[in-house]
Amino acid sequence: MELRDKRVLVVGAGMSGMAACRHLQKKGAKVLLADNKSRKDLLKNKAVAAFVRKGGELLSDNMMPDQITWELAVASPGVPLHLPLLNMTRAENIPIIGEIELAYQEARAPFIGVTGTNGKTTTTALIGHILKKCGVDALVGGNIGQALVDIVGDFRGDYIVAELSSFQLESCIDFRPRVAVYLNLTPDHLDRHGSMESYGAAKERIFVNQEADDIAVLNADDPLVAAVAGRIKPRRxxxxxxxxxxxxxxLEQDRLIYMATGEEQYSFAAADIFIQGRHNLQNAMAAFLVAAAIGLKPEKIAKAIISFRGVEHRLEYVKEEGGVIYVNDSKGTNPASTFQAIMAYEQPMILLLGGRNKGSDFTELMLLAQQRVKTAIIYGEAAGELKKAADSIGYQSYIVAGGFEDAVAQARALAQPGDVVMLSPACASWDSFNDFEQRGKKFKALISQTGGVNGG
Structure with missing residues (x-):
């Protein structure tokens, strides 16, 4: 894509948007950055200030221009594609892409893309871990860590492994991964997508440009994922x-068995895998298939999987104190993810639930809590919805906390030797935190305080 002297609109001044601005300016484009914040607040951001110093223009306070002056628009993942500014752009038949599409156009190495509602980060990190352990030069990014457009230009290695959200995929045009992984589909982000059909269609875009010589890795246990098989071209x-x-x-009798054209090729013990839970067995299987598909030896893949110790904020072991295990699963931002986290443990559990709901129904989660959670401590903006769901099915073993810190304090006070205290909120963090990482770090900091969160 030729960008020199091209007039480009970037919508959204978050991490992805600013990465796009840096890339576009580096390529000689003339960039206009639009955001709903005031100009004064935007310029407090060092990245925005640097952008302006290099000749970038700002469109602040949700202002609408008198006329369109741009030839291309780049929408940040968190920006709804039907904002008035983007509707105006679309009406003029001007292309709207995302940062991932920009990165793809810049990259020289083939992509391995990973999508799904849950497990994306763990699977992406695990694929990167396997490749590196097997001597393959791999770059990991996307919805995990650094924005890809910041780093792909200088990468001359073998593969780029990208975690891809529905928000990122819906703005892709030419993006074609060599290997595409679709882990699962459960209700999430319905406040943005409006329906499961729309949400699923966004996820399915990972396959839209693949051809018969590409590879799709699919979850046979998820009927919504399995149904995709008949609509796509790549080898499955x-x-x-x-x-x-x-x-x-x-999986058969606690062994993972790798098959090729109907014949068993290799197997290893599921119990040897460090990361907890049956959902993580699925993540490990998906990662195994990716590595096998690009020609790595099964025994080396298995050895690398066994050595993987997980990802921060995903069923992360924090500490054991007084016979109580503390687990940080702050990435559990929807009921399906928290459901899987609960199933990963057999011990009595005290579960912290709350934050901002993303359009989810909590009834099924509360039915599981009724069977497996000793006490649920609910907090935050969604506390009323969580309480309503618990009451509707007769689950009474919950406490409504005054806030996040109070929830952690009450969990520690209630915990007995042999219990697991787990933060897996089933909600977004945005009512009290910038993101799930900040929430998880706060949980770990509170748990690490000597003598409990109240200092007593």
Missing amino acids: LWFSLHHRPETGIY
Whole structure:
């Protein structure tokens, strides 16, 4: 894509938007940055201030220009694609892309893309770990860590492994991963997408440009994912906890068995995998298939999987104190993710739930809590919805806390030797925190305080 002297609108001054601005300015484009914040607040951001010093222009306070002066628009992932400014752009048949599309146009290495509602970060990190352990030069990014457009230009290695959200995929045009992984689809971000059909369609865009010589790694246990198989072109590899695929990997009697054209090729013990939970077995199987698909040896792949110790904020072991295990699963931002986190432990559990709801129904989660959670401590903006769901099914073992710190304090006070105290909120963090990372770090800091969160 030729960008020199091209007039480009970037919408959203977050991490991804500013990465796009840096890239576009480096390529000689003339960039206009639009954001709903005031000009004064925007210029407090060092990245925005640097952008302006280099000749960038600002469109602040949700202002609408008198006329369109740009030839291309780049929308940040968190920006709804039907903002008035983008509707105006679309009406003039001006392309609207995202930062991932920019990165793809800049990259020289093939992509491995990972999407799904839950497990994306763990699977992406695990694929990167396997490749590096096997001597493959891999760059990991996307919805995990650094914005890809900041780093792909200088990368001359073998593969780029990208975690891809629905927000990122819906603004892709030419993006074509060599290997595309679709882990699962459960209700999430319905406040943005409006329906499961729209949400699923955004996820499915990961396959839209793939051809027959590309590879799709699919979850045979998720009917919404499995249904995609008949609509896509690439060669399909399957992973399953319950079914034996012709080509893929499955679980049988606590062993993961890798199949190719109907023949067993390799197997290893599921119990040897460090990361907890059956959902993490699925993540490990998906990562195995990616590595096998690009030609790595099964025994080396298995050894790398076994050595993987997980990702921060995903069923992260924090500490054991007084016989109580503390677990940080702040990335559990929807009920399905928290459901899987609860299932990962057999011990009595005290569960911290709350934050901002993203359009989810908590009823099924509360039915599971009724069976497996000793006490749920609910807090934050969604506390009323969580309480309503608990009351509707007769689950009474919950406490409504005064806020996040109070929730952690009450959890520590209630915990007995043999319990697991887990933060897996089933909600976004935005009512009290900038992101789930900040929430998880706060949880760990409170847990690490000597003598409990109240200091007593």
